[in-house]
Amino acid sequence: MRITGEIRVPGDKSISHRAFMLGALAQGATVVRGALESLDVRSTRRALETLGARIEKAGDAWRVIGGGLCEPAAVIDAGNSGTTARLLSGICAGIEGVTAMTGDHSLVMRPMARVIQPLQKMGASFLARRDRFLPMAIRGGGLSGITWDIDVSSAQVKSALLLAGLKAQGVTTVSEPSLSRDHTERMLPYFGAQIERDGTTVRVRGPQSLSAREVQVPGDPSSAAFPAVWAAASKGSEILLRDICLNPTRTGYIAVLRRMGARISIENIRELSGEPVGDIFVTGGELEAATIEGGEIPTLIDEIPVLAVAACFAQGTTVIRDASELRVKETDRISALVQGLAALGAQVEEMPDGLIINGPLRLRAGSVRTFSDHRIAMAFSILAKIADIAVDIDDTECVDISFPGFFQIMEGSR
Numbered sequence: 172m173r174i175t176g177e178i179r180v181p182g183d184k185s186i187s188h189r190a191f192m193l194g195a196l197a198q199g200a201t202v203v204r205g206a207l208e209s210l211d212v213r214s215t216r217r218a219l220e221t222l223g224a225r226i227e228k229a230g231d232a233w234r235v236i237g238g239g240l241c242e243p244a245a246v247i248d249a250g251n252s253g254t255t256a257r258l259l260s261g262i263c264a265g266i267e268g269v270t271a272m273t274g275d276h277s278l279v280m281r282p283m284a285r286v287i288q289p290l291q292k293m294g295a296s297f298l299a300r301r302d303r304f305l306p307m308a309i310r311g312g313g314l315s316g317i318t319w320d321i322d323v324s325s326a327q328v329k330s331a332l333l334l335a336g337l338k339a340q341g342v343t344t345v346s347e348p349s350l351s352r353d354h355t356e357r358m359l360p361y362f363g364a365q366i367e368r369d370g371t372t373v374r375v376r377g378p379q380s381l382s383a384r385e386v387q388v389p390g391d392p393s394s395a396a397f398p399a400v401w402a403a404a405s406k407g408s409e410i411l412l413r414d415i416c417l418n419p420t421r422t423g424y425i426a427v428l429r430r431m432g433a434r435i436s437i438e439n440i441r442e443l444s445g446e447p448v449g450d451i452f453v454t455g456g457e458l459e460a461a462t463i464e465g466g467e468i469p470t471l472i473d474e475i476p477v478l479a480v481a482a483c484f485a486q487g488t489t490v491i492r493d494a495s496e497l498r499v500k501e502t503d504r505i506s507a508l509v510q511g512l513a514a515l516g517a518q519v520e521e522m523p524d525g526l527i528i529n530g531p532l533r534l535r536a537g538s539v540r541t542f543s544d545h546r547i548a549m550a551f552s553i554l555a556k557i558a559d560i561a562v563d564i565d566d567t568e569c570v571d572i573s574f575p576g577f578f579q580i581m582e583g584s585r
Contacts (some may be wrong), residue, residue, distance in 0.1 A: 172559045173408040173455060174401045178580060182207040182388035184573050185326070186353050186446065188215050188254050190386040192262065192364045193234030195224035196337065198349065199383030201235040206388050217385040218259055221247050222266070230257040236381065242268025244283035247303070247479070249274040251501065251543075254327060257286045258307060264295035265338025267312035272305060273348030277501050277543060279305045286331045289319045293335055293419045300323045316341035321504045323496060324469040326352035327422075336375040337364065337514050341349040346372040347468040354446070361386075389416040394574045395548075396424050398581065400452050402432035404484040408455030409433060418449040421449040423470030424478055424575070427450070429459040431485055445480055460487030460530065468493050476550035479508050482528040483517055484557055491525040501572075502542035511539035511551055516537045532575040552581065 187206040190216065194201030195506055206212060216226050216233075221243045225236035240262070249264075249272060255273055260283070263270040273279065284303035291297060293314045299307035312439050316339045321328050324347040332491040333355055336343030349373050362381040367374040395412045402408035417440065429435055434456055440449040456483060463471070471478065484491035497504040509521040515537045518529040534554070541548040541564060546571050555562035570577045 172321055172556050173405045174392075174398060174556070176409045177413060178398050179413045180390045180394040180415070181576070182554065183391040184209060184211060185352060186386075186391070186416065187212045187252065188258065189354050189358050190388060191226065191233070191235060192258060192334070193235055193358055193381055193514070194383065194386070195222070195226075195237040195240060196262065196334075197381035197383045198238040198361055201237065201383040202229070202385040203233040204231065204234060204385070204387045206233055207391065207573070209575055210250060210253035211255065211547050214252045215250065215255045215259075218247045218255055219248060221245050221265070222270075223557055235459060240266055243313075245271055246271040246273055249278055251275050251402050253278060253281055256283065256305060257327040258330050258334060260286045260290060261334035262307045263295065264290045264311045265314055268310070269488045270309045270311065272307055272309065274305045279366070281499055282559050283307065285321075287326050289317065289328070289332055292317050292319070293339055295335070301434060307414070312376075314339035316343040318347070319342040320482065321345065321347040324349045324351040325496075326355070326469075326520060330355040331357065333366070333373065336377050336556050337379050337381070341376040342374055342376045344372060345373045349469055350420055351469040352418070354418065357418070357445045358559040369543060371584050375456055384444075386444045389426045389443055389446055390414045391497055391573070392416050392421045393473045395451060397577070399424075399435070399451065400477045401553050401556050402453040402455050403428050403431075403435070404458055404481055405455045406457075408453070410453050412451040412453070413452050414448055417449050420470050423467045423555070424474035426467070427463055427471060427478060428481065431461045432456060433458060459483035460485045460489040462490045464492045472496055473546060476504060476508055476546045477553055479512065479526065480550050480554045480557070483512065483530050483532045483534065483554065485530045487530065489528045489530065491527075492522060493524055495524040501544040502547065504544065504547060506545045507540070507542050507544060508550070511547065514539055515554070516571050526534070534558045534560055536561040538565065541566045541569060544571045545569045545574065552578065556565065556581065
């Protein structure tokens with residue numbers, strides 16, 4: 172089944188989170204336009220309100236009155252959002268007093284140790300379930316800068332330390348083996364912070380204050396990946412994706428699809444609130460298998476489920492490795508993909524850090540479990556469209572975590 176037309180996907184989730192957080196830290200009134208209206212971003216807004224920020228809808232935008240975050244009287248509920256929990260841990264580490272934080276049934280099973288350990292070294296105290304899971308309590312204040320080497324690249328860990336570093340005495344230096352999403356590093360200077368970047372190392376000298384700004388949130392490239400793969404793998408398809416964030420730490424999937432033979436052009440490139448933005452045009456055709464590994468993994472970690480779908484329609488054997496982080500997302504995405512693809516007749520092999528897919532495949536109708544993971548649900552929906560088969564997806568509501576209106580938008584583009 173082909174896809175044609177023009178699509179505007181919702182605002183970028185990562186940038187939306189950070190716009191509200193930095194707005195809450197900044198002095199004055201920050202205006203956020205185009206923010207993603209999803210469950211995860213709602214969790215961030217509510218958490219910031221619990222910490223004392225005033226956030227209100229103003230027409231088609233949000234207004235954030237910040238600069239006065241303080242010890243909360245209520246428990247912060249991060250919902251299903253790992254970004255909320257981990258980045259706010261850095262913010263709360265810099266707030267005098269005690270903050271209690273929890274999450275839903277999925278989030279309380281996702282490890283927090285990679286954030287807890289460096290924040291403890293900076294001077295914050297943590298009391299966490301089994302020392303590494305939510306619920307947890309954070310006693311903040313009195314932070315000192317540290318030098319921290321992240322073993323596996325993580326934008327969430329890096330961002331938590333930089334946000335804590337804004338309130339710490341001295342220099343906080345964070346290094347990672349390969350560059351992960353750098354939205355925080357781009358947005359901090361936009362809000363007036365002084366930081367230093369040197370390859371995969373970033374430094375911030377604290378304490379620093381931020382100044383309110385107006386932020387325009389571009390379209391989410393992770394959301395754009397789903398119709399992009401549908402078009403790339405379907406002959407006769409032509410799709411234009413408008414106003415998409417083209418941050419190079421987020422567009423690894425475009426490079427992979429091009430390597431697989433997809434015809435993709437990018438037009439109308441410009442900068443918006445510190446981020447590169449443009450339009451993506453995808454034309455359908457035949458795909459070839461690819462190997463996805465190493466330093467490119469952090470630039471496409473959230474797109475691996477839909478890239479695995481693309482591999483089912485590509486000629487040859489696609490290998491995805493070095494992606495063990497997928498094991499600790501909303502669900503174990505490697506296991507969920509292997510189970511779902513196998514149930515539909517795919518030739519797939521599970522590895523500790525990835526999977527191997529032999530294509531092209533003649534898939535059959537069937538049922539798949541999402542384990543309440545939004546990206547798993549959307550990936551199998553796209554597979555059903557490309558293969559033109561009936562796939563029963565057990566939980567479709569979970570897509571609201573990142574892409575409200577996903578099914579309606581996809582149906583409207585046929």
